[in-house]
Amino acid sequence: MSDALAPGSTIGILGGGQLGRMLALAAAPLGFKVHIYEPSADCPAAQVADRCTTAPYDDDAALDAFAASVNVVTYEFENVPTAALDRIEAVVPIRPNRRSLGISQDRLDEKTFLQGIGLKTAPFANVEDQAELDAAISQIGTPSILKTRRMGYDGKGQARLRSADDRPEVTAPSVLEGFVDFSAEISVIAARALDGAITCYDPGENVHRDGILATTTVPASLPRSLQTDAVLLAGRILNELDYVGVMGIELFVTSGGLIVNEIAPRVHNSGHWTQNGCTIDQFEQHIRAVAGWPLGDGQRHSDVVMENLIGDEVDQWQALSADSNAALHLYGKAQSRPGRKMGHVNRVSPRASKG
Amino acid sequence: MSDALAPGSTIGILGGGQLGRMLALAAAPLGFKVHIYEPSADCPAAQVADRCTTAPYDDDAALDAFAASVNVVTYEFENVPTAALDRIEAVVPIRPNRRSLGISQDRLDEKTFLQGIGLKTAPFANVEDQAELDAAISQIGTPSILKTRRMGYDGKGQARLRSADDRPEVTAPSVLEGFVDFSAEISVIAARALDGAITCYDPGENVHRDGILATTTVPASLPRSLQTDAVLLAGRILNELDYVGVMGIELFVTSGGLIVNEIAPRVHNSGHWTQNGCTIDQFEQHIRAVAGWPLGDGQRHSDVVMENLIGDEVDQWQALSADSNAALHLYGKAQSRPGRKMGHVNRVSPRASKG
Structure with a gap:
């Protein structure tokens, strides 16, 4: 302490x-x-x-x-x-430490790390040039997706390969990721304190539109056994990295179990629901962790659907303000642009069950 | 709109x-x-x-x-x-308007207004000088309390009269208030929008120490009929004043019903529990009202005990941070002094009943 x-x-x-x-x-x-x-x-x-x-x-x-x-x-x-x-x-x-940041900055390092600690990821191959892309397609197959190793977010720096005839130009060091047949995408928002204590929020279920997170719904429709798997998996990642702070972990739910899509060494858009679902939200939890404080209670008191306000969707603020169960969170950005995250709204309802 | x-x-x-x-x-x-x-x-x-x-x-x-x-x-x-x-x-x-502010700035005007709209207050008499104090004591009796009409808060500017022999010096225009035999003090935090819509938070039960609010507990232990009375009474005050914003209304619970102690034309210490008990807290509700927005939902999702941190009680921050059900709210004040409000803590538990 x-x-x-x-x-x-x-x-x-x-x-x-x-x-x-x-x-x-x-x-x-x-x-x-x-x-x-x-x-x-x-x-x-x-x-x-x-x-x-x-x-x-x-x-x-x-x-x-x-x-x-x-x-x-x-x-x-x-x-x-x-x-x-x-x-x-x-x-x-x-905080979080440089190793965690370094690994999450690079898709190749990230997937290599995750597989190294025994977690499942999409099949992947390193792609530095067109020749390596050919080899990767032979190995991974299609459909698949070419992603730049660094600087990608919100679907940027990505190209889909629908068939083996697709040959996008390799403009930067990339990875080719195999197609994952998932039934849902969920996020686990996990936190680890300086003393090693870990707490996880309930997993949320994500829906993307145009490569950008559209909604997160909590509780996720997820069997109890997979909820436990998700939490154990998050704990393994955070402990392995000697992590301090909040991490966002995106997972695919497949018939073969959970597959890690990506990790973000920071508070995460899919954790915004915690602002109106929990006494201590992901932002306070992150501050507590990096300040060396004990973590707060991550228990959920309400059900929440978080909906991002992208681009001119923020112009709906007046209608949203009239919905008495909608908590509005605007970002103070003067200009809306297509694809720009302008705010989000948390639609809150009493917790349906003690889950 | x-x-x-x-x-x-x-x-x-x-x-x-x-x-x-x-x-x-x-x-x-x-x-x-x-x-x-x-x-x-x-x-x-x-x-x-x-x-x-x-x-x-x-x-x-x-x-x-x-x-x-x-x-x-x-x-x-x-x-x-x-x-x-x-x-x-x-x-x-x-906003709130000047009339509301003026009335609440002056204990005589406040009590006169409240009685004028049919609400009960403590018996009171205007006291400008020692002679009027004598007359007031004859009228009101003792025990009673002499309060300056203006600029009083947190018990400042008050003198208790335990017997008719007590003759405190009248240093400013004052009122003598008769003793009220109350079983509890509660607060109603009410809000009124620009369009006249009103919403009230659940009443909280207050405990004072040394004239300063120590704790507010929600739900208050209050019969349902008095809860309804409290809400109706709040509505009458806000409508009468054409009020816009949040108002704190302190009430005494007596065998004869509710007596209004005082009103504050602003967010109120006894409403701090809403930060962790409701989706839209008193602060957002006030901002919504003064900005001409619709009010948010004032429903309570959790039970809360709010405890003020006065003076060096804020030095307990480390122990408080280790209580995972305690939401800490510190005020960023560099120096603690006796009697100075330094922060508060909301102790949160799942809502016991839908009450």
């Missing part, structure tokens, strides 16, 4: 988007100040943070001043440049 | 204490920016607000700039100087 940051300490957050914003909103009730580091001006998190540094990730002076002003650093996205992390970590701890 | 402020609008809040802070935290998920006006430097609300003006209430230029920068103004405390309000209201609406 002596490692716990006292109220009044400052949490540094790399990235000032909606996840940084909601982390900042969760940090305040614990008495923490938040300092955001974000290259873009007028970021959503700055509106609710005590301080915001607007500087690129290669501004050494800004990075040094940021690191000196905070007691711990966390991040809201995976793709923070390595040199910036090195510079910050020389001054102050980064 | 056309009066609803769009997300991206700015809510001005007079006062940057913990209530302003929690209002700001609740405004963000609705997409609103918050501009705090507060005379003291380093106020708790500034840590989570988009903007903060640090200036006294007689700084006309600061008031004008503040008013010009916001779309609506609300307040976290009753004692904003009238001249400042006049200046702001010339530019932008103030």
Whole structure:
């Protein structure tokens, strides 16, 4: 317990988007100040943070001043440049740790790690060039999907191969992933404290549209045995990485059991339902973990359907505000663009069963 | 609905204490920016607000700039100087309205108003000087309590009269209030929207220590008929005042029914339990109302005991953080002082009944 940051300490957050914003909103009730580091001006998190540094990730002076002003650093996205992390970590701890971040930054490393600890993933092959793509197609078959190893999110950097005749151009180091015949996609939002304690939220069931998460429904329609599998699997990943913080783990439900789709070393869109389903939500849980606090109770008091508001869907705010069971969470972004996450709504109902 | 402020609008809040802070935290998920006006430097609300003006209430230029920068103004405390309000209201609406604020600023006006609309209060008499105190004691009797008409809170500005021999000095216009033999003190947190819709949270049962609220427990141990009385009474007050926003109404439970102790034209300490008991808490409800939005659902999903952390009780943060059913709400105040509200904790348990 002596490692716990006292109220009044400052949490540094790399990235000032909606996840940084909601982390900042969760940090305040614990008495923490938040300092955001974000290259873009007028970021959503700055509106609710005590301080915001607007500087690129290669501004050494800004990075040094940021690191000196905070007691711990966390991040809201995976793709923070390595040199910036090195510079910050020389001054102050980064949580979750660099290994977890590194593995999740690279689809090849991620899948290799997951299989290495005995978990199932989609079949995959490394693809550096067109010749390797040919070999990968021979090995993996089609339908399959070519994904860049790094920097992919929300369906970006992906190409589907419907038949062996499809030969997308390999523009960056990639992996070819085999088709997985799944009945559902679920997420487990898990948290691990500095002392190794782990807690998991109830799995949520995800529906994507156009490669972007559309809804998460809790409870998921999932047999009890698979719920247990999901939680055990999450625990194995977090322990193996000596992880501290919240992790989002996307799983495919197949006739052969659970397959890990991907892991994200941070709070996750599919965990937004916890804001209105649990006393301690994923954002507070993450702040507690990175601050060295004990984790809170992850029990669920309500059933929730989380629905993302993408692009101009946010223009429905007035109708949504009239639905008395809908908790609105808008991100303070001035401009909506197609595909841009502008907010989400949690539709809440009394918990149907004690599950 | 056309009066609803769009997300991206700015809510001005007079006062940057913990209530302003929690209002700001609740405004963000609705997409609103918050501009705090507060005379003291380093106020708790500034840590989570988009903007903060640090200036006294007689700084006309600061008031004008503040008013010009916001779309609506609300307040976290009753004692904003009238001249400042006049200046702001010339530019932008103030909600709740001036009449509600004026009545609650003055104990004599408040009790006169409440009796005027047919509600019960403690017996009271106006006391301007020692001679009027003598007359009031003859009329009201003892035990009784002498309270300054204005600027009293948390037991300040009060003197108890245990017998007719007690003659406290009358230092300001005051009222003498007769003793009320009550079995419990409860609060109703009620909200009224711009269109007149009203919603009430379940009544909470309050315990005070040293004149300061110590705990609020929900559900209150209150017969169903009195719960209904409390809600009807709240509705009468809000409608009569054409009120917009959240109001805290403190009631005494007596053998003769409910007696109104006092009303506060703002979010209220005895409503903090709603943060962890309801999907839409009192802070969001207040923001919704003053922004011209429909009210959210005030239904309660959990039982809650709210416990204030006064003075050095906040030093217990580490033990409290280890209680997984305790949601901690700290106010970001650097210095604890005896009697100073530093935070609160909501102890949450599953709702025992649908009551």
